[in-house]
Amino acid sequence: MYLNEEIRAITNKMAKLYDSPITTVTKESGLSRPTVSKFFNLQTIKPSSIEKLYDLCLELIEKKEVKRKLSLQKENTLLSGIEPTLQTSLNV
Numbered sequence: 092m093y094l095n096e097e098i099r100a101i102t103n104k105m106a107k108l109y110d111s112p113i114t115t116v117t118k119e120s121g122l123s124r125p126t127v128s129k130f131f132n133l134q135t136i137k138p139s140s141i142e143k144l145y146d147l148c149l150e151l152i153e154k155k156e157v158k159r160k161l162s163l164q165k166e167n168t169l170l171s172g173i174e175p176t177l178q179t180s181l182n183v
């Protein structure tokens with residue numbers, strides 16, 4: 092199945108991308124909060140739950156990454172041609 096290191100990498104990424112990753116995954120998965128919490132804490136849960144939660148976390152990470160890339164593209168489009176002005180003195 093999945094190694095603890097793989098699950099840890101996924102849960103760490105979720106913690107960086109989401110304010111409340113356990114709450115988000117609980118709502119999206121339909122599984123109980125204790126089950127999701129056990130997954131994030133690498134405790135024993137049913138293999139089918141591990142698979143469901145792992146796949147869901149990958150989907151949520153992908154969703155955030157796609158949104159981030161789209162935002163960066165939009166930023167580049169909107170700000171292209173605008174030269175940043177650097178302030179070299181305070182002019183007090």
